[in-house]
Every structure is written in C-alpha cells, then in structure tokens.
Amino acid sequence: xxxxxxxxxxxxAAVTAGGAAxxxxxxxxxxxxxxxxxxxxxxxxxxxxxxxxxxVSVETRVTLLDALRExxxxxxTKKGCDRGECGACTVLVDxxxxxxxxxxxxxxxxxxxxxxxxLADGDRxxxxxxxxxxxxxxxxxxCTPGQIMSAVACIEEGHxxxxxxxxxxxxGNLCRCACYQNIVAAVADAAGExxx
Amino acid sequence: MTxxxxxxxxxxDGRAKVTGAARYAADQxxxxxxxxxxxxxxxxxxxxxSIDASAALAHPGVVAVLTxxxxxxxxxxxxxxFRRFLPMQDTAxxxxxxxxxxxxxxxxxxxxxxxxxxAVGYRAAQPRVVIEDAREPSYLxxxxxxxxxxxxxxxxxxxxxxxxxxxxxxxxxxxxxHNPIEPHTTTAQWDGDRLTLHESAQGVLAxxxxxxxxxxxxxxxxxxVAPYLGGGFGAKGPVWPHTVLTAAAARVLRRxxxxxxxxxxxxxxxxxxxxxxxxxxxxxxxxxxxxxIIETSTAQLSATEESVFNRSDSxxxxxxxPNLHVRYEGVRLDVATSSxxxxxxxxxxxxxxxxxxxxxxxxxxxxxxxxxxxxxEFDQETGERLTGKHLLDCYALAADRFGWAARLPRTGATxxxxxxxxxxxxxxxxxxxxxxSTASVxxxxxxxxxAQLATQDIGTGTYTVISQIVADALGVPITDVQAQIGDSALxxxxxxxxxxxxASISGSVDQAARAARAAVVDLAVADPSSALFGxxxxxxxxxxxxxxxxxxxxxxxxxxxxxGRAGRPVQRTATVLNKAGHSYGVVFVEARVHARLGSVRVxxxxxxxxxxxxxxxxxxxxxxxxxxxWGIGHALMEHTVFDRNIGRVVNPNLSTYLVPVNADAPPVxxxxxxxxxxxxxxxxxxxxxxETPITGVPAAIGNAIYHATGRRVRDLPIxxxxxx
Ligand code: FES
Ligand code: FES
Numbered sequence: 001x002x003x004x005x006x007x008x009x010x011x012x013a014a015v016t017a018g019g020a021a022x023x024x025x026x027x028x029x030x031x032x033x034x035x036x037x038x039x040x041x042x043x044x045x046x047x048x049x050x051x052x053x054x055x056v057s058v059e060t061r062v063t064l065l066d067a068l069r070e071x072x073x074x075x076x077t078k079k080g081c082d083r084g085e086c087g088a089c090t091v092l093v094d095x096x097x098x099x100x101x102x103x104x105x106x107x108x109x110x111x112x113x114x115x116x117x118x119l120a121d122g123d124r125x126x127x128x129x130x131x132x133x134x135x136x137x138x139x140x141x142x143c144t145p146g147q148i149m150s151a152v153a154c155i156e157e158g159h160x161x162x163x164x165x166x167x168x169x170x171x172g173n174l175c176r177c178a179c180y181q182n183i184v185a186a187v188a189d190a191a192g193e194x195x196x
Numbered sequence: 197m198t199x200x201x202x203x204x205x206x207x208x209d210g211r212a213k214v215t216g217a218a219r220y221a222a223d224q225x226x227x228x229x230x231x232x233x234x235x236x237x238x239x240x241x242x243x244x245x246s247i248d249a250s251a252a253l254a255h256p257g258v259v260a261v262l263t264x265x266x267x268x269x270x271x272x273x274x275x276x277x278f279r280r281f282l283p284m285q286d287t288a289x290x291x292x293x294x295x296x297x298x299x300x301x302x303x304x305x306x307x308x309x310x311x312x313x314x315a316v317g318y319r320a321a322q323p324r325v326v327i328e329d330a331r332e333p334s335y336l337x338x339x340x341x342x343x344x345x346x347x348x349x350x351x352x353x354x355x356x357x358x359x360x361x362x363x364x365x366x367x368x369x370x371x372x373x374h375n376p377i378e379p380h381t382t383t384a385q386w387d388g389d390r391l392t393l394h395e396s397a398q399g400v401l402a403x404x405x406x407x408x409x410x411x412x413x414x415x416x417x418x419x420x421v422a423p424y425l426g427g428g429f430g431a432k433g434p435v436w437p438h439t440v441l442t443a444a445a446a447r448v449l450r451r452x453x454x455x456x457x458x459x460x461x462x463x464x465x466x467x468x469x470x471x472x473x474x475x476x477x478x479x480x481x482x483x484x485x486x487x488x489i490i491e492t493s494t495a496q497l498s499a500t501e502e503s504v505f506n507r508s509d510s511x512x513x514x515x516x517x518p519n520l521h522v523r524y525e526g527v528r529l530d531v532a533t534s535s536x537x538x539x540x541x542x543x544x545x546x547x548x549x550x551x552x553x554x555x556x557x558x559x560x561x562x563x564x565x566x567x568x569x570x571x572x573e574f575d576q577e578t579g580e581r582l583t584g585k586h587l588l589d590c591y592a593l594a595a596d597r598f599g600w601a602a603r604l605p606r607t608g609a610t611x612x613x614x615x616x617x618x619x620x621x622x623x624x625x626x627x628x629x630x631x632x633s634t635a636s637v638x639x640x641x642x643x644x645x646x647a648q649l650a651t652q653d654i655g656t657g658t659y660t661v662i663s664q665i666v667a668d669a670l671g672v673p674i675t676d677v678q679a680q681i682g683d684s685a686l687x688x689x690x691x692x693x694x695x696x697x698x699a700s701i702s703g704s705v706d707q708a709a710r711a712a713r714a715a716v717v718d719l720a721v722a723d724p725s726s727a728l729f730g731x732x733x734x735x736x737x738x739x740x741x742x743x744x745x746x747x748x749x750x751x752x753x754x755x756x757x758x759x760g761r762a763g764r765p766v767q768r769t770a771t772v773l774n775k776a777g778h779s780y781g782v783v784f785v786e787a788r789v790h791a792r793l794g795s796v797r798v799x800x801x802x803x804x805x806x807x808x809x810x811x812x813x814x815x816x817x818x819x820x821x822x823x824x825x826w827g828i829g830h831a832l833m834e835h836t837v838f839d840r841n842i843g844r845v846v847n848p849n850l851s852t853y854l855v856p857v858n859a860d861a862p863p864v865x866x867x868x869x870x871x872x873x874x875x876x877x878x879x880x881x882x883x884x885x886x887e888t889p890i891t892g893v894p895a896a897i898g899n900a901i902y903h904a905t906g907r908r909v910r911d912l913p914i915x916x917x918x919x920x
Contacts, residue, residue, distance in 0.1 A: 061305055070304060075223035076216015078426065080377045081459040085850035088377055116216035125214065133210035136814045139822065140655030141213035142377035142426025148214060163863060171857040174850065176377050176427050177655050178825035179818060180861035 045109050049074065050118025058105050064098075065089045067105035068115060076116040076145050080174070087173030090146035091115050097153035116145035119152065128152050131190035132183075139177035147173045151187045160191035200664040200674055201880065202871070204813035208674065209424075209659045220424045221394045222381040222456050229383060229452040230259055232442055233307035234461060235297035235314045240323030240530040240843030241499070243287040244296050244316060251313040252299055257306030260449060261314060262298045267444045273409040275341065276402050276434045276691070278467070279533045280500045282410070283437050284444075289318065290499045291532045292843045293464025295437060298445050300453060308458075323530035323843035327471055327496055334494045334525040337502040345504060347512055349576065350519035355488035359479025363555050367476065367547035369912035370835035371496065372469040373462065374537050375855055378426020380466050382439045383454040384446035390417050391443055397422045398433040399691030400684040401650050406435035407443055423682040428654045430536040431466045433693035438465055463848035467535030468836065471496040472506060474547040479519075484559050484566045486517040493544060497526040498533040505536050508544035509627050510891070513577065513778075515570040530843055536693065538826060539887040541626050542894065546830075546912060549622035549895030553902065562605070563899065564595055567623055584874040586806040587623070587780040593868045594804035595621075598784040607906035615788040615797075618904025622892030624781040624805070628699050628884020630774035631690025635704040637666060637712045638767040643741060643756025645670055645677045647709070651689040651701050652682050656886055657815030658697055662705050664812060665880070669709030670716075671738030672755060687769060695884030698811055699774050702879035707770035713738055715766045720758045727751045774878045779888040781805035783824070785862075787900035794919030798828055798897060801865045803889060808874030809881035820867040820889040827893020829856045835913050 041060050046053055049072060056071045065082070068074040068091070077100060080088030084102040091100045092114040119126040128151045131137070138144040150173045154160060159169035166184045175183065212218035237244070249261035260266075264284045272282050281288070283295045299310035324331050336345050356362065383394040391413070397403045400420040408418045425432065438455055446453040457465060472495055479488035491511050495504050504524045511522055552570075556563040571588060574581055595601070603619050604610065610617040635649040647666045653659045662679040666672075680686065690700050717736045720728045720743050728736055728743060728751055737744045743758065745751035759766055786800040801824050810816050833854040837846045847853045873881025894912060901919070902908050909918050 059303070059305055062303075066304055069223075073225065074216075075219065078220075078378065079222075079456070080379070080426075081850050083459070083849065083851075085459075086377060116214070120215055125211070129214040132214050133206055136207065136818055138207075138210075138213055138655075139657070139815075139818055140377070140425060140427040141209070141218055142220070142655075144213050145216050167859045167861075167863070171859045174377065174855060174857060176375055176429070176855060177818075178822040178856065178861060180825060180856075180858045181821055181863070181865055182818070183858065184863075 043106050045106055047105065047108060047113060048111065049113045050115060060104065060106050062105050063101050064103045064105045064108050065100035068100060074115050074117055078142055078145055080142065087150060088143050088146040090149040090173060092149055092153060095156065097150050116148055119148065126152070127193040128190040131186040135182045135186035135189060137179050137182040137186040139179055143173060143175045147175065147183055151190065154187060155191045155194050160187060163188060199668050201668050201811055202809065205660060205664055205674070206814070207657060207660045208663045209653065218424045220378055220426050221383065221396045221422055222454070224383060224394045226383050226385060226394070226452045226454065229454045230300045230302065230449065231304045231307040232445055232453050232455040233299050233311040234295045234438070235299065235311045235316060236461060236464065237289045237292060237294040237296050239289055239318045239320035240292045240325065242289050242318050242320035244289060245319050246317035247297055248315040249297065252310040255306060255310050255313055257302040258299060258310040259302065260300045261310065262300070262445055262448060263296065266448060268447065270410045270440060270444060271412055273406040276399065277406045278434050278501050278503065278535055279437070282440060284441055291464060291530055293461065293532060295441055298441060300445060300449060325529050325531050325838045325843045326840055327473060327494060327527055329840055330527040330529060332528065334527045336523060337497065337504060337526050340503040343507070345524040347522045348520065352488045352490045352519040352521035355519035356477055356479040356490060359487050360482045361480045361559060363478045363551060363558060365476055365551055365554060365910060366473065367550060367910045368473045369543060369546065371471045372537060372830065372834045373836050373853060374429040374431035375462070375850065375853070376427030376429055376431055379457045379459060379462060380432060380436065380438060381456045382442040383452065384443040385452040386447055389413060393418065393420045393439070393443065395420050395422050395439060396425055396432050398425065398428040398652055398654055398693050400652065400682060401688055402691045403435050403439065404684045407440060410440045420684040421682065422652060425652060425654045429538040430693060433691055434467060434535050436466050459850065460848040463836065463845045464532040467533065469537035469543060470506060470534035472543050474544055476547050476551050478551055478555060480555060482559065484555070484561045484569050486515055486570050488519040489517050490521045492523045492525060495524065495526045496531060496534065497528050499528055499530055501533040502526060505534055506540045506543035509541050510545045510625050511548050514572065514623060514625050516572040516576065539626055539890040542830060542891045545891045546894045549892055550898055550910065553895065553899040554908065564591060564600060564621055567591070584808070584876055585780060586870045586872055589870045590780060590782045590804035590806050594782050594784055594802045597866055597868060598802040600784060607903055612788070614791050616791060616904035617786065617788050618900040618902065619784065619786055620896045620898065620900030620903055621782060621784045622895040622899065624783055624888050624892035625778055626695060626888040626891050627778055628776060629694035629696040630776045631696055631700045632771065632773045633689040633701045633704040634687040634769055634771040635701065635708040636687045636767060636769040637705070637708040638765045639670070639712050639716055639755055639759050640765045641760045641763065643676065643754060643759060645672055646680060647677065647705055648680045648686045649689045649701060649704065650681065650684055650686040651697055652692040654692045656697060656819060657812055660815060661698060661702065661811045665702060665705045666709045669706050670713045672741045676741060695886045698882050699877065699879045699884035702811065702882055703772035703774060704770045706880055707772060708768050711768035711770060712766055715768060716755060716758055717743060719762050719766070720753050723758065723761060725761060726753045726758060728753050772878050775876060777876065777883055779805065779807045779883050779885050781888055783892040783896045785896045785900050787897055787904060789901055789904045789919060794916040796832055796901060796914065798862045801862045804868040804870065805888060806870040807885040807888070808877050808883035810869050810871045811882050816869065816885065817867045819886045821865055823889030824865055824893055825856045825861045826890045828860060828897065830890065830912065831894035831897040832913050833915070
C-alpha cells in the first residue's frame with residue numbers, strides 16, 4: 001500500500017494495519033488523506049546526562065527516553081506507556097521533571113539531564129532514594145525511577161507542604177503495585193531532610 | 197541474635213531498584229539484537245486475505261517482515277499457555293489485536309514505523325464481543341484443569357423454597373486489564389538449537405516448558421532469565437503468543453530479537469479479567485443463618501478457549517451453609533482469551549459480600565454480626581475442623597480499631613459538608629496454591645551464603661524473605677546472604693502466581709540452609725585446628741557469622757574460617773511441597789459520596805488478616821496497601837470498553853482505562869495481622885497471601901456507599917454516573 005495514513009506520522013502506540021482493505025463493514029482505522037513526513041533523518045547531537053556530555057546519533061523522531069535507554073545504555077529510566085500517561089520515564093531536564101517519552105532527544109541539546117542513575121553521590125544515596133527504601137515506597141520497582149525523579153522535583157518545587165499536597169503533586173506517576181501511602185511518607189520524609 | 201523472619205526488614209533489592217541498577221528483561225543488553233514490532237489484526241473474526249509488506253520493507257532499517265508464510269510450524273503448547281491456537285500459523289483471525297505479521301528492524305522506531313506500513317486485507321464477519329450480544333446462550337464448559345464447573349451440596353432448591361427469608365440479586369463486572377507498569381517483553385537468542393530468553397515472566401520454568409514444547413525441543417534446550425519483573429498481577433503468569441513468536445522470528449532470521457509490547461497491544465495479547473455476571477439466590481433463617489446458596493455465573497469466553505478463570509471459591513466454602521449449587525457458565529465471544537488477574541476470586545466475592553450486606557439490612561442484623569453467625573468452623577466439603585483459622589480474631593481486631601460499634605444502622609445518616617459518609621465491611625479470603633520447590637544454599641569459603649532457586653520476585657519481596665530465612669537458619673548477618681532467583685537454570689521452583697511463592701518456597705529454603713549450617717558445624721567439630729574441635733554438634737550455636745560453644749563461649753569459630761580451611765564451599769539442597777489453602781481477613785472502609793457529583797472517595801480503611809506466620813511485616817503490609825488500592829480500582833474506576841460493532845477495545849491506554857493514582861489511594865490504611873503460624877504449613881507456618889487483601893474491598897466500598905446514600909449498585913465499576 002503506497003499511501004501513508006495519519007498513523008504513519010503520529011507514532012501510534014496501537015499500531016494497526018493502517019487503512020486495511022476491509023471486506024466487512026468495519027471501517028478503516030484512519031481514512032484521512034495522505035500526509036507524509038520523512039522521519040528517518042539522522043542527527044548527530046550531544047546530550048549532557050548526569051554531568052557527562054555524550055555524543056549520540058539519533059533519528060530526529062527518537063524520544064529522549066529511547067535515546068537514553070537504547071542509545072546511551074541508561075536503562076534505569078523505564079518505559080511504561082510511551083505516551084505520557086504513566087510517569088515511569090520521568091527525568092529531570094534543567095531541574096524540571098519531564099516525561100522523557102514526550103520529548104524528542106534533538107530538542108534537549110544543551111540541557112542538563114538527570115536520570116535515576118545520576119542521583120546518588122558515589123556510594124551515598126540521595127535522600128529521596130534513602131527515604132524510598134526506608135518507607136518501602138516500591139514493590140516491583142517498575143515505576144520507581146520515575147517516582148524518585150518526580151519526588152526530587154516535587155520537593156524542589158515546594159509541593160510538599162502537606163501529605164494532601166504530595167498526593168496531588170505525585171499523581172502523575174502511576175504505581176500499579178500501589179505503594180502510594182508509602183510514597184507519600186517517603187517524599188514527606190525526604191523533603192524534611194533535603195530542606196535541612 | 198534476634199530473628200529476622202517476622203520482622204519489618206527492608207527490601208534487600210532496594211538499592212538496585214532506587215538507583216536504576218536493577219536490570220529488567222528489556223534492560224539486558226544483547227548485542228546485535230533486532231527490534232521487533234507486531235502488526236495486529238484490525239478485525240475480530242475472519243481471515244487474512246492479503247499482506248503487502250513492500251512499503252515496510254522499503255523503509256530504512258527494516259530488515260524483514262515475517263508473516264504466517266515465513267514462520268516454522270509450531271506445536272500449540274499446553275498449560276500455562278492458553279488460547280489453544282498459535283497466531284501466524286495460518287490465516288484465521290479470532291480476535292482484534294491478534295499478531296498477523298512481525299516487522300524486524302535495526303531500531304525500535306523503524307520497527308514501529310514499518311509495522312504501520314504493512315497493509316493487511318481481511319475477509320471479516322460481524323463480531324460479538326460482549327455478553328449481551330452473544331450469539332448463543334451460555335453453557336457449562338468442560339472442567340478446566342480437573343476442576344468441576346458445577347458444585348452441589350445438599351439440596352439447594354428445596355432448601356431455598358423452604359427458607360424463612362430469601363434474597364435474589366444479580367451482580368456484574370466489566371472486563372479489566374492488569375496493566376503492570378512494565379510492558380511484556382521478550383528477547384530471544386538462539387545458539388544452534390539452544391534458546392535463551394530474557395523474559396518478563398512470573399514463571400521462568402513454566403515459560404521454559406511452554407516455549408520448548410512449541411519448538412519440539414527438550415526443556416533443557418531453553419533457558420529463561422527474569423531477575424526482576426516490573427509487575428505482573430497474573431498477566432505474566434501464562435505464556436502468551438508474543439514470546440513464542442519472538443523466538444520463532446529469531447530462529448528464522450538467525451539473529452537475536454527483542455520485542456517490547458506497546459501499552460495498547462497489552463489489551464489483546466496478555467489476558468484480562470473476563471466480563472462477568474452472577475445470579476445469586478440465598479435462603480436464610482430469620483436470625484440470619486444461611487440455609488441455601490444458589491449461584492450461576494456467566495463469564496466471557498473466547499472463540500478458541502473455554503476455560504473459566506474466575507471461580508467462586510468463597511461462595512462455596514467461606515460460610516457455613518449446608519445446601520449449595522454453583523454453576524460456572526460461559527459464552528463464546530470474539531475477544532482475546534481472558535486469564536487470571538490478581539485475585540480472580542474477587543470477581544464473584546463482590547456479589548457474595550454485597551448479598552450478605554443486603555441480607556443484613558433485610559433482617560435488621562449488623563453486617564458483621566451476620567458474618568459471625570455464619571462463620572465456618574468446618575470445611576464445608578470434608579467436614580474437617582479448620583484448625584489454624586483465625587477469622588473471628590480478625591473481625592474483633594479490625595472492628596475495634598475501626599470503631600465499628602459506633603455505626604449508625606441507617607442509610608444517609610451522616611453528612612459532612614457536601615458529602616454523605618458511609619461505613620461498609622466485607623470478609624476477605626482467597627485460596628493460595630503450593631508448588632514443589634527445591635532450594636540450594638551454599639556457604640562459600642568467604643563465609644558468605646548464596647541461596648538459589650528458580651522462583652521469581654514480582655515485587656512481593658521474595659529476595660528479601662529468602663535472605664531473612666537463610667540469615668536466621670545459618671546465623672549470619674543478612675548482608676552476608678545473597679539470593680539468586682529468576683533463572684530456569686537454578687533448582688526448580690514454581691511460578692509466582694496464585695499467591696503461591698512464599699507458601700511454596702519458604703520450607704525448602706529454610707531446610708537447605710539448616711542442612712548447610714549442620715554441615716559447617718560438622719566440619720568445625722571434626723577439624724583439629726578449630727576451637728570447637730571435639731565438641732558435640734548439638735553444643736554449637738550459630739549467630740552473626742560465628743559458631744560458638746553453648747557452655748564454653750570462649751570456644752568459637754566463624755563460618756568464614758571453617759569453610760575457608762575446608763577449602764571448598766558447602767552446598768546443601770532441600771525439596772518441600774506445601775499444601776494449598778486459604779488466607780482470611782476483613783476490611784472496613786469509610787467512603788464519602790458527593791451529594792451532587794456522585795464522586796466517591798475512600799477515606800479510611802482498616803484491615804486485619806490471618807495469613808499464618810507473617811514473614812516480613814513490611815512486605816506483607818505492602819501487599820495489603822496494594823490490594824486495597826486494587827480493590828478501589830476494581831470498585832470505582834477500572835473497565836475496558838469494547839466497540840460492540842467492530843470488536844475493538846476503545847480505551848487501550850492509561851489515560852482512558854483509569855487505574856488509581858496517588859490521590860485516589862486512601863490516606864489512612866491500618867493493616868493488622870493475627871500472626872499465628874499455621875500448624876499445617878510446611879512454609880515455616882506461613883500461608884500464601886498476596887491476593888487476599890483485594891477480595892473484600894469492592895463489596896466493602898459498595899456497602900459503604902449504600903450506608904452513605906441508600907443507593908445499591910450491583911454493577912462494577914461504580915462510576916459517578918451510577919450515583920447521580
Ligand atoms: S513512558 Fe513516558 S509517561 Fe509512560
Ligand atoms: S512499584 Fe510496581 S509499579 Fe510501582
């Protein structure tokens with residue numbers, strides 16, 4: 001099939017055969033007129049991750065998340081949904097929490113990126129990491145890197161005034177194991193420590 | 197040295213998980229691996245008539261597009277592979293979202309883009325995907341794994357007809373999806389006829405069994421590695437087609453292949469909790485004693501698989517009731533095959549515990565008192581006394597902490613601002629399974645211990661509990677113990693499903709460690725260069741890495757010195773099979789219902805559980821916290837929506853399939869435990885537990901909503917619209 005559908009452009013999570021020729025009454029998924037963007041151009045960029053400058057060659061469409069995981073081998077950052085819904089991929093970009101699946105690597109040149117691998121000071125864990133262990137704020141650990149990065153930013157933003165405020169401001173990070181009460185306790189505890 | 201088992205011990209894998217060092221299946225570097233992405237069927241019923249891969253193949257980086265024409269013929273494996281067919285073996289399509297082609301490329305982006313460029317033509321027929329639209333009436337499927345789908349006790353119809361009080365109600369719940377945070381992933385690497393899989397698996401050995409069977413290989417030819425799992429909840433217990441197909445693609449292309457499912461693909465490829473209906477008729481005396489229960493449930497089955505995964509164990513055996521008739525029916529629909537989802541028994545338990553609440557209002561008896569009056573002291577099937585069951589203690593503990601005695605027996609009696617406040621409760625129970633387990637414990641020449649077995653840690657704390665057990669049994673610091681699991685090459689253990697892990701492995705780990713300790717003590721007392729030389733083995737104590745003579749404490753040695761002098765590690769193994777059983781508990785909740793918006797908040801929860809010996813307070817509490825929030829999702833928000841016309845899931849993502857977020861979780865959850873070792877358990881007195889603490893939550897919330905508002909909702913989830 002020669003024509004592209006919108007799905008070619010929108011990096012869809014639900015890849016279905018776009019515009020499949022259906023014999024039955026089921027409508028084709030996307031009937032819009034063809035729009036074509038050439039996605040496969042490669043860019044040589046430099047990313048500054050955890051205080052180190054790293055040269056990397058990426059297609060322009062590569063997300064920061066896939067650049068970190070697949071090109072730089074920094075697999076601490078997790079992919080849970082690839083569409084901004086779960087928070088597992090949260091990293092800090094110039095100190096702000098960003099869902100790395102929703103930003104392109106080529107847009108983040110010149111920014112200072114911090115991942116979960118870059119939080120500890122040598123053998124000394126960051127207070128948020130310590131607090132997560134102390135309060136049992138994880139089970140499977142799949143959401144944990146994202147929770148921790150989000151928590152670091154949440155404290156920095158000053159959104160830890162009360163447990164209720166933490167509950168709200170940590171709600172962008174899903175935990176399917178549902179360690180939420182312990183996450184709130186860990187963030188509150190770490191906030192006290194960071195401010196000291 | 198104080199025992200570690202039973203205490204609140206921090207997770208030993210904590211550091212790896214908070215630093216990003218823990219390598220999950222998709223984090224494992226495999227040089228030269230191609231990235232795979234599936235093309236999934238867009239129709240629910242029919243067949244593939246054409247596949248045009250030319251555009252995909254022209255896309256930069258795409259190496260191959262494989263279809264049913266390219267894959268080797270494979271054998272459809274047995275349990276725990278469900279579905280009874282393998283996709284991409286022929287042109288038949290049984291549900292939307294069935295793999296019809298695999299695109300392989302150098303990068304993830306290229307594979308994904310390539311998959312979007314494959315054009316597939318279908319011949320398709322009108323699908324039926326919800327129970328309401330079923331083509332044929334429901335029927336009684338044949339027994340699944342030797343479990344009957346019809347259970348009778350006494351004469352239920354006669355007893356119901358003669359009952360002083362009768363209750364009849366219909367309950368239902370929507371399709372749900374597990375949604376672990378880590379998507380399913382497989383990396384397959386062949387070396388001749390040997391296959392290594394880095395797999396997100398709740399059962400490394402079960403995966404080996406299924407995959408080796410599919411390829412007609414001996415089990416030993418396949419090695420499955422899964423040291424960490426980003427959540428499973430049952431979705432990664434069965435082995436699904438994507439694992440087998442990824443291995444097949446790697447075999448065809450003679451290169452390692454990695455597949456990571458997209459979130460959307462997980463809605464048709466990895467099981468779900470089936471849409472469910474339940475018709476309950478209950479007979480009782482005027483004082484609330486149950487005399488008859490008749491239940492017929494109807495589950496959504498798929499076109500190819502007729503197993504019923506959500507059984508009504510609590511209807512059958514939680515309460516004392518002499519007359520019973522339970523039938524598990526199903527209807528065939530053009531949907532992907534369902535399977536086990538955390539706490540399968542929750543599905544029917546909602547109806548049972550809601551019905552008891554309804555009965556309590558009908559009779560004017562406190563709902564907790566009603567449950568006490570029906571407490572089963574004897575096994576309802578065998579008549580044996582249930583020793584080691586402490587459910588009544590749970591009722592007392594949690595009711596007291598919650599302040600249940602102050603409950604007003606009227607609906608709509610309490611309003612706080614814009615919200616009605618209600619209290620509800622439900623009994624909790626779930627079966628747990630037990631599987632044979634072999635563990636090996638080695639004390640090295642450095643005095644450090646290594647425990648090895650092919651179990652898994654799916655987040656429940658397996659690494660930590662193993663380390664506690666070994667540290668206690670040997671008498672060494674927990675920091676000197678390493679647990680190695682999640683590899684099919686290790687001594688055999690069962691799957692981490694059905695709340696079975698701790699109940700299955702603890703005994704074998706303990707016995708192997710005790711045998712290793714005895715062997716080291718024997719070495720010491722026989723070694724002329726040990727201060728313990730000539731002592732009786734029974735006179736030697738071990739603690740904190742030391743071996744000490746009990747009467748003459750100057751005579752001491754260390755593990756490190758004794759094994760070091762012997763010059764080689766001391767290894768012992770043990771095999772234990774525990775018995776399956778039940779865990780019990782109760783949950784009390786306070787819910788608030790907004791008077792105008794119908795929104796529900798769960799603001800306070802108290803639980804008490806009887807799980808035999810509590811192995812680790814902290815991880816056990818974690819299971820309750822998770823279970824309560826799962827129960828909230830089940831009760832109030834989670835539901836998968838199908839387009840009844842074309843058979844597709846319309847909310848295959850995390851922004852429209854709502855799971856609880858932090859702000860949805862109750863701020864206060866008190867978790868109490870009876871903590872009495874179960875004398876029947878060979879797992880150091882522990883029982884399986886992970887699934888129990890969800891079971892009562894949906895009914896307790898529904899019952900609290902009724903108490904708050906007088907509105908009874910029997911169809912889950914109780915979304916806002918149902919309360920307006
Ligand atoms: S992976 Fe980025 S938000 Fe889910
Ligand atoms: S710890 Fe498992 S998803 Fe959060």
